[in-house]
Amino acid sequence: MEKDETAPGQLTLVDELMYLTDLLSFNQYVGWYDGDVEKCDRVQWTFPVDKPVILSELGGGAKYGRHGSPDERFTEEYLVRLYEANIRMMKNIPGLAGCTPWILKDFRSPRRALEGIQDDFNRKGLVSEKGEKKDAFYTLQHWYQSLQ
Numbered sequence: 001m002e003k004d005e006t007a008p009g010q011l012t013l014v015d016e017l018m019y020l021t022d023l024l025s026f027n028q029y030v031g032w033y034d035g036d037v038e039k040c041d042r043v044q045w046t047f048p049v050d051k052p053v054i055l056s057e058l059g060g061g062a063k064y065g066r067h068g069s070p071d072e073r074f075t076e077e078y079l080v081r082l083y084e085a086n087i088r089m090m091k092n093i094p095g096l097a098g099c100t101p102w103i104l105k106d107f108r109s110p111r112r113a114l115e116g117i118q119d120d121f122n123r124k125g126l127v128s129e130k131g132e133k134k135d136a137f138y139t140l141q142h143w144y145q146s147l148q
Contacts, residue, residue: 009042018049023097027057030089031082040085045093052097058086059101062136063117064128074117079136087143101126101140 011030018024024047031037047053062079070077083101090096106125112118121129126137 009039010044010046012046012048018047018051021051023052023054024049024095025054025056027102028055029058029060031085032060037078037082037085040082040089043089047094051095053093053095054097055090055093055099057102058099059083059103059124059126059136061118061123062134063123064106064130064132064134066117074114074123076135079134080139083136083139083143087139105129105131 013024013026015026028034030043031040045053060073060079060082062074062076064076066075068075068077070081072078090099101124103122103125105127106121106123106129108120108129109118109122110120112120112122117123125134126140127133
């Protein structure tokens, strides 16, 4: 699977398997690995087939209790801002049938060595490794509740 940015702000899913499956599913990290948070408001997803879409991974990282500017990565404020932008973006994804943030709980990952922040943990959870809910947990909870 690859993304094709054919026009500025337009992302097209390109994968020969999409014609064989019942749905489209892919990981996306717009605002984390792919551009800045504002890119979420500029991107338009397109798909060459009309099938349900599930985002199998999305999000970014923050250390529980680390606060600062909403522009500073790994702060809870940045993570809230990122999820708010992703929610706005998802409202415009044609055929969106579901999504799952990556991941619920921070976990050990020895290749995550950013001292004082990662300390051998993947910090993309909505809950810390000790079970503490990050602010972004409540952002997604509110959004999920609004869908009922």
